Amino acid sequence: MSSSNGMKRVVIEPVTRVEGHGKVTILLDEEGRVHQARLHIVEFRGFERFIQGRPYWEVPVLVQRLCGICPVSHHLCAAKAMDVIVGADKLTPTAEKMRRLMHYGQTYQSHALHFFHLASPDLLFGFGSDLKERNVIGVAAKFPELAVQGVMMRRYGQEIIKATSGKKIHGTGAIPGGINKNLSVAERDVFLQEIDKQLEWSRGAVKIAADYTAENLEVAKTFGSFDSNHLGLVDASGGMDLYDGGLRAVDAQGNKIFDHIAPRDYTKYIMEEVRPWSYMKFPFIRSVGPQDGWYRVGPLARVNICDSIDTPEAEKARREFMALTGGKPNNLTLAYHWARMIEVLHSIEKIQELLHDPDLQGTDLVVQGERREEGIAILEAPRGTLFHHYRVNKNDQVEMANLIVSTTNNNEAMNRAVQKVANDHLSGVEITEGLLNHVEVAIRAYDPCLSCATHALGQMPLVVELLDHEGRMLDRKVKD
Numbered sequence: 001m002s003s004s005n006g007m008k009r010v011v012i013e014p015v016t017r018v019e020g021h022g023k024v025t026i027l028l029d030e031e032g033r034v035h036q037a038r039l040h041i042v043e044f045r046g047f048e049r050f051i052q053g054r055p056y057w058e059v060p061v062l063v064q065r066l067c068g069i070c071p072v073s074h075h076l077c078a079a080k081a082m083d084v085i086v087g088a089d090k091l092t093p094t095a096e097k098m099r100r101l102m103h104y105g106q107t108y109q110s111h112a113l114h115f116f117h118l119a120s121p122d123l124l125f126g127f128g129s130d131l132k133e134r135n136v137i138g139v140a141a142k143f144p145e146l147a148v149q150g151v152m153m154r155r156y157g158q159e160i161i162k163a164t165s166g167k168k169i170h171g172t173g174a175i176p177g178g179i180n181k182n183l184s185v186a187e188r189d190v191f192l193q194e195i196d197k198q199l200e201w202s203r204g205a206v207k208i209a210a211d212y213t214a215e216n217l218e219v220a221k222t223f224g225s226f227d228s229n230h231l232g233l234v235d236a237s238g239g240m241d242l243y244d245g246g247l248r249a250v251d252a253q254g255n256k257i258f259d260h261i262a263p264r265d266y267t268k269y270i271m272e273e274v275r276p277w278s279y280m281k282f283p284f285i286r287s288v289g290p291q292d293g294w295y296r297v298g299p300l301a302r303v304n305i306c307d308s309i310d311t312p313e314a315e316k317a318r319r320e321f322m323a324l325t326g327g328k329p330n331n332l333t334l335a336y337h338w339a340r341m342i343e344v345l346h347s348i349e350k351i352q353e354l355l356h357d358p359d360l361q362g363t364d365l366v367v368q369g370e371r372r373e374e375g376i377a378i379l380e381a382p383r384g385t386l387f388h389h390y391r392v393n394k395n396d397q398v399e400m401a402n403l404i405v406s407t408t409n410n411n412e413a414m415n416r417a418v419q420k421v422a423n424d425h426l427s428g429v430e431i432t433e434g435l436l437n438h439v440e441v442a443i444r445a446y447d448p449c450l451s452c453a454t455h456a457l458g459q460m461p462l463v464v465e466l467l468d469h470e471g472r473m474l475d476r477k478v479k480d
Helices: 056-065 069-085 093-125 136-142 144-165 187-215 218-221 263-268 299-305 312-323 333-355 411-426 431-444
Strands: 002-004 007-012 024-027 034-041 230-233 246-250 257-260 271-273 284-285 373-381 383-392 397-403 462-467 472-480
Touching: 002 034, 007 056, 007 431, 024 411, 024 431, 034 411, 056 069, 056 383, 069 093, 069 144, 069 373, 093 136, 093 187, 093 333, 093 373, 093 431, 136 144, 144 187, 144 333, 187 218, 187 312, 187 333, 187 397, 187 472, 218 397, 230 299, 230 373, 230 383, 246 263, 246 299, 246 312, 257 263, 263 333, 263 373, 299 312, 299 333, 299 383, 312 333, 411 431
Parallel strands: none
Antiparallel strands: 002 007, 007 024, 024 034, 230 246, 246 257, 271 284, 373 383, 383 397, 462 472
8 A cells, every 4th residue: 555645545456366457456545535536447458569561361360369267258259250261151160069079168168267266266255255265275175066166167168169169268269261070979979968967067157157146136236237338249139149140239228329339330329438557447338328338248238138038947047036126227337147157058058058059060161152351250259349350462361450358348337446445445444465365255246257358449658667675756758
């Protein structure tokens, strides 16, 4: 903690149990009231710049290096954009279904990792519990069955990824126009041997999250919660589709702002702005404006915006989720966990469905058509809606790339959650580690991937600050 200009500055660095590196700064006035609270993203990746000049067919493999947690999302979204470049307007059934199987495996393992390993210590032990217990080791010691379940669920999803993309991390399965392998009968049968146990565990995970929300509803109503717009993909009938579809945005009451927008038209509806204290961009809905046009994405938004889920058990869970708010969007930040487990159940149901589809053993893997110079794709990554936009010149080199990553879409919402929790829990009290963890709990609800989200528009300045041992700034230099 440091002080300047009558303000005390509290820093949470790093934010723990999230993917990537970030910090929170909180300014307190002389009475100890929160004046300002911000989430800062302190790393910068620059992928949009250094893939320029690379041949387009390398892009699906290159951009997934953004992250080791959700590389499949970038791999597939880039491949979808390159499908447009090579004129592959409709993939073969084998290619389409192999990609979907890869994607559901990714969603399954990523959600399991977050819920059981990163979020569960807060939910099981309490936000302000002893730090020595409030971690994954504490979960393994006190709830060994849950800890093992989380590991085994993640392992299953990772094996699905390996079978469809060649490797568990940074695979090569999706290529422009299709896929480079099918699923053998032997591989399929190994996954089918475990499917019933994975379904059982997924049902149990939904119950844990639903029961937690119901038992802590009064806390959830105020903890980092606020009305917001919600955005995501839906299929032609308005159902949930994590791999493909059109953009839908609704307001806090469920009124549609826009619907079934094709990926190629996203710039007509979404804008981005930058702020000097973060490497993350701040997207917003054009027609609403930057002040009120921000929105949430991810499991909470996807369950809120869709009209149905096309797997029976997840649809039943969705109806129970929506009943909590009378069919209106659920704006409780802590309800992200419940929605996330509904998607876990949906993903394993889709995996079971696909494993019984003989198209996965097909041999027609790639298509091509009329070559184009611009490709845009949107996909629902585990953390939310992911945009990939590329332009390729006549020499097959990438000329422009713009990525709006899932966590970037949640940037304003996460900052508002940080501000609200800080105001509600840190004003006028002695600040302890347990109270500071409340701020981190609000951030973790979004399951942010800060590594993926560090992109910026324009020229990024170099800032060097010299501080003394008490935190007072002695000098500051900026090179634009």
